[in-house]
Amino acid sequence: MAPSNFEHVVRSIASDTNTPAETVSKMYADVWAEYSDGARVLDYLTVLVTKRVRENLRSVSKDRH
Template sequence: MPQVDAEKIVHSIAEETNTPEETVARIYADALDTYRADARILDYLPLFAARKVRATLRQNASKPH
């Protein structure tokens, strides 16, 4: 599997969700750390982390303020 560029993933999610890259980067790093703690196979962790970040940001955007 090709090496995943975390900066590209963070930038893409930030643009899609209109969220600052710093915020996306923090959430992405936290998600990766959470998945890595129990993972035996690491190949798809960036995909799962990106999916979790998008879901988290969508969920937060739909909450009333």
């Protein structure tokens, strides 16, 4: 993923979920590593990783309430 696209996605998720960008960046990198390990097709990885990070953050948010 291009660095500028990565930064844009992280900023967008952070803004939408009211989560610090550093936290989102770490989660994104972790999920990216998990999903890309052994993957042969990376075309939709950005979409899948973004979706998983948003779901994880929603889950954490619900657990706090």
